[in-house]
Amino acid sequence: MLDLVTLRRDFHMHPEVGFTEFRTATKVVEILTSLGFEVIYGQDAMDGDSRRGLPSEAVLEKAYERALRDGANPAIVEKMRGGYTAVIGVKKGKSAGPTVAFRFDMDALPVLESKDGDHFPQANGFRSHYEGNMHACAHDGHTTIGLGLAEKLADGDFSGTIKLIFQPAEEGVRGAYSIVQKGIVDDVDYIFCHHLGVGVPLGEIHGGSHGFLATTKMLAHFHGVSSHAGASPEQGKNALLGAATALLNIHAIPRFSTGSTRINVGVLEGGTAANIIPAYAKMVVETRSVSEEVNAELEQRVRNIIAHSAAMHELEHEIEVVGGAIPINYDVDMAELALEEAKQVEGFHSFVNGAYNAMGSEDASFLIKRVQDRGGKGTYMSIGTDIPAPHHHQKFDIQEEILPRSVELLNRIARRLLT
Missing domain, CATH: 3.40.630.10 (Zn peptidases)
Known part of the structure; x- marks a missing residue:
């Protein structure tokens, strides 16, 4: 036994x-x-x-x-x-x-x-x-x-x-x-x-x-170009700056009248030194809602923000879904x-x-x-x-x-x- x-x-x-x-x-x-x-x-x-x-x-x-x-x-x-x-x-x-x-x-x-x-x-x-x-x-x-x-x-x-x-x-x-x-x-x-x-x-x-709550966990990768931050900053493409742009706009997504929501960027990492334009950054973000449909809408808005933030700074990006649930x-x-x-x-x-x-x-x-x-x-x-x-x-x-x-x-x- x-x-x-x-x-x-x-x-x-x-x-x-x-x-x-x-x-x-x-x-x-x-x-x-x-x-x-x-x-x-x-x-x-x-x-x-x-x-x-x-x-x-x-x-x-x-x-x-x-x-x-x-x-x-x-x-x-x-x-x-x-x-x-x-x-x-x-x-x-x-x-x-x-x-x-x-x-x-x-x-x-x-x-x-x-x-x-x-x-x-x-x-x-x-x-x-x-x-x-x-x-x-x-x-x-x-x-x-x-x-x-x-x-x-x-x-x-x-x-x-x-x-x-x-x-x-x-x-x-x-x-x-x-x-x-x-x-x-x-x-x-x-x-x-x-x-x-x-x-x-x-x-x-x-x-x-x-x-x-319905939820989607996403890992976003931002890819730029490194450069000397003092001698040639204009030749770099700042991946961390693109990720930071996305972070601020993700947290600006409005609440929904059709169901309570949660949004959080829990991880933002990038860069290697003070004098180097960061060539890579990553972000881990989650959306949540009492409604599966509202969560799907939140997820799409987050994806749009990440894509457009990357484009603003001439970066490449990809998004992985690393977790999820439904009510x-x-x-x-x-x-x-x-x-x-x-x-x-x-x-x-x-x-x-x-x-x-x-x-x-x-x-x-x-x-x-x-x-x-x-x-x-x-x-x-x-x-x-x-x-x-x-x-x-x-x-x-x-x-x-x-x-x-x-x-x-x-x-x-x-x-x-x-x-």
Whole structure:
């Protein structure tokens, strides 16, 4: 029987950021295989061209080598090389029936974990071994819950099919889209996604969550010509100046009467020295809105501004989409079903059907929307756990007692639909 606490702490000690979850994903493959699941991973689980915000080849290779040093099975991890870290576990029941999917994100964050004595992982010996990376958003718990659920369903004593989706690169809303594009959820009738914490206290559960924003994350490159800033400034084409022009105009885009919006330029980099006209600059910008249509309009305006700002300064430019999400519209009857089952699990005492979730954006939205577009249903649940610090904070942590409770809840949901 899996020891959920030990498993979660192992994942916590080895946090891997998006598309570099080589060790984590390998462990998931090994456990699912041992439980008799059909396991789909590597390029069979993701559409490579649809991955967004993929790290550089050098970063991917460094993480790959680290995973091997830290015990990743060489035969398994080889198939994930290059950032193909999604894992899908499939278990067919004893007879025909619907297909029910659950999503579990695996990636960590580039956060330096606290060494303070009052930080529970530090005090109990399972602080991150990878300095500068940390599970600061409960994905170590999510992955553990997914494997605990796999163990509960390993007997195959149900009618239908279970599909467990272990997703890379949720942070930056980058990983789910490639799984959708691969067709992984095209046969799914019901899908359940969840998050621990998110401002919900221990003992409370929200069967459905709304308020997630549509978003597009873009990386813009500006290419100019370097020149001596004193001797021949007129011969240069200032890429940083073009990017700065774009920044100011992007933040001048007006608000919309048809839906609230957010715009942010989070990164602006360029130049090498005070006396050199910058030949290159890059900008990372995001748009967000409660409306998918308004977000699309915002994105187009940002693209226009970048193009015209580059043209003003005689620069070349290109734009990459490095992340994205759409709003989540959960099915009320699925939220109600989740709450009905939660009422049968010891420890849950507060039940909310639908609640506003101010997390920002979630790329589980693509998975849920794809299932709904093909006639299925889905919901996104918030499962409470008290946290000592906000998500993405260096002292973030979860209450480990929520792990078996969540496994039992998801097991009940699955068997309810697969009777």
